[in-house]
């Protein structure tokens with residue numbers, strides 16, 4: 373992975389490295405870094421942000437339904453991904469773990485998976 377890696381996974385991996393470096397144990401400074409500040413405040417702070425950003429995604433999507441520009445939707449989804457990545461880092465997970473989970477699901481219909489889950493006692 374390098375800065376020249378323009379894949380989605382590359383961009384997420386680079387951001388994950390920066391987030392990791394903002395952890396209190398790595399010397400992240402809450403005065404100078406937004407990520408360090410959220411990590412310093414703890415889960416309640418960044419989980420609240422995730423809830424807010426998810427709501428903002430929904431509102432932006434509804435606005436697009438009513439003719440608004442898609443740029444706001446992109447912006448809000450980026451905020452949601454970003455704050456979710458702070459939670460992943462806090463809980464010791466990486467974007468690659470999410471990608472692996474999505475890959476594991478590849479080719480399994482959501483309807484099939486749901487039926488199997490409901491059939492399991």
Ligand SMILES: N=c1c2ncn([C@@H]3O[C@H](COP(=O)(O)OP(=O)(O)OP(=O)(O)O)[C@@H](O)[C@H]3O)c2ncn1[C@@H]1O[C@H](COP(=O)(O)O)[C@@H](O)[C@H]1O
Pocket residue numbers: 387390394404405406407408450451454
């Ligand atoms: N991708 C982001 C990113 N996306 C959004 N944000 C910040 O997230 C904050 C929350 O967005 P809101 O719209 O809720 O704004 P707000 O009302 O100011 O937020 P609050 O007062 O509720 O905290 C804003 O301050 C945004 O600037 C981000 N801050 C940082 N990054 C990445 O994280 C890296 C490290 O950032 P620092 O830790 O700040 O150096 C940066 O280089 C970027 O790559």
